[in-house]
Amino acid sequence: MINQLFILSLLLFFSLVLAWGFRVLPREGWQMLATLPIRPLGNGQWQGINLTWYGLLTANAYLLGILMLIVLLGAAHVPLTGVLLLVVCLLLLCVPASRWIARIIEGKAHTFTVGGAVFIGILAAPWMVKLVNFCTGDHLPVLTTLAAISIAYAFGEGLGRLACISFGCCYGKPVSQCRPLLRELFSRWHFIFHGETRKICYASDLEGEPVVPVQALTAILYLLIGLLGIEFYLYGHFAAAFASVLLITQLWRFFSEFLRADFRGNNKFSAYQIMGLLVIPYALLCAYFFNSAPTTHPDLLQGLQNLWQPATLLFLQIVWLVLFAYTGRSTVTGAQLSFHIHRDRI
Template identity: 50%
Template sequence: MEQVTFIISLTAVSAAYLIWGMTTLPHERWQVAAAVPLRKGGDGHWHGVNLTWYGILTANAYLAAVLLSLILMGAAGISLRAIMALVVLLLVCCVPASRLVAQVVEKKSNTFTVGGAVFVGTLIAPWVVTLVNNIPLGDRGVPVPVLPALAVISIAYAFGEGFGRLACVSFGCCYGKPLSCCHPTVARLASPVALVFTGKTKKIAYASGLDGVKVLPVQGITYLLYTATGVVSTLLFLQGAYGAAFLTALIITQLWRVCSEFLRDDHRGAGKFSAYQMMGVVAVVYGIWVARYFGGESVVCDLSAGIAGVWNPVPLLMMEAIWVAIFLYTGLSRVTGARMSFHVEPEKI
């Protein structure tokens, strides 16, 4: 009964978040959350930095992924110290990779790519687990079961990437092709759920001039597919099918990354088959090899223990710190600016 409640809760929260995001975030109002004045110009106006909803929503996605990792790894009997070591090591590698890979592929220094970060994470995750197993953590040397840990990482990615698509809706990036450029049947089917972005500071406006135009809701499709995959993989994980959970989450998300690139209209690097699509194919092949190489481990899954393990100060403070760090890293806008003025309201004195 507890597992059923957990799965239903994941599904309900994911569905509600999707509906809110897709109906709200394309509007201009939902790109900048706040602006902080930094210096006063000669004309009396202040110049400041924008704090974006992209940063808030990205931090939310990371938080959801970490929370799910803590619960499921705890359910698999992995110690809190080992979990924290895995989370920190992966984030230290993957968060900078989200910018570095974009610089290499897209030749842009002020953008992020989840695809690049995931590719790096997929390659290093098995060896990060192996490294943690060789670090004395004071947990009596109990090793981390590699395949269950990788299954959790893949599930957490599916949810985190899915939730993170709402950040793209807010910023207007990773957008789909205009319906006018699609096959008539596709355009007709997609029209009721097509996205229309407003605001000249959204990427879809200044990069492609498609603000106010109906486009394929690629972000929403990705969100729906990834969270559904995450729910199915979580169910497999809770049943002890760790290899199936790992491969289901990895293969579906990465193959969709390959397919979805053909539906997108933003720049993804040179060539008809982009570097990100190649990364997706390589990740799938590599993941199948990893599942075979590290297969055979069997652990008992206790969801109650996983949930109980979250409710203590250490993981809660860690999650708060991660949220703040991700928000500051991704939420300080580098491609938009703010010009502000302040005045007194005489009637309220």
């Protein structure tokens, strides 16, 4: 019963958050969270640095993924120390990879790619589990851990698509350019972005144009498959959880790019589509070679107890702050601020 209540609670939470995000975030005013003065320019003017909703929502999405990983591995009786060390290793690899892979593939130094980071993370995950086991003397069961990582990833990227909406990136093609069936569908449900500093506006000149809500489709699908993965996981079907989550998310990564209008390269298939397809056989091979009979049955309550440890709470706060500082400082937008005195109030 507790498993079903947990899944239903997550479903309700995600429904409310997505409903808010889909309605509010495309509006003008939901890109910049705050602007901080950093350097005087003279005449009362200051150069500012923009902190974005993209960074806030991305940090929140990472945090959700880490929370789910801690809960699920705790439910599988994995020691907390090993879990936190694994999280650190994955973050140290995947967060920088999201930037340098975009630089290699797209030639852009000031952007992030989730697809590239996921590709690197999935390739490295089994061997990172082995490394953590070697360093700590713990025994993180490889397939159980991979299943938890895949579910955490689905939740993280699903919720993280709200960040893409706020910045106007990863956007869909204009509804007017879709095939008749899709055009009829998305003429009723689409996004319209406003704000000249959003990527969809300055890169593709699509401000005010109805576009396919590809970020919303991704968010809904990934969160739903994450919930399905939890159902498999909590009943001990780790191979099914791992394979189903990665199969569906990476197939969608391939097909969804045909609905996108942002630049993905000059070839028929983008590098990110190829990465997504390559991940699938690798994941299936991992599910086969690392499969073994579970020695314990997951206990959700035990996993939830891991969240109330002082070390866990402090770790989560530090990780959130670091991620917000890394992803929240906009390097593609700028600002100038001025300050003055209200003379009538002196």
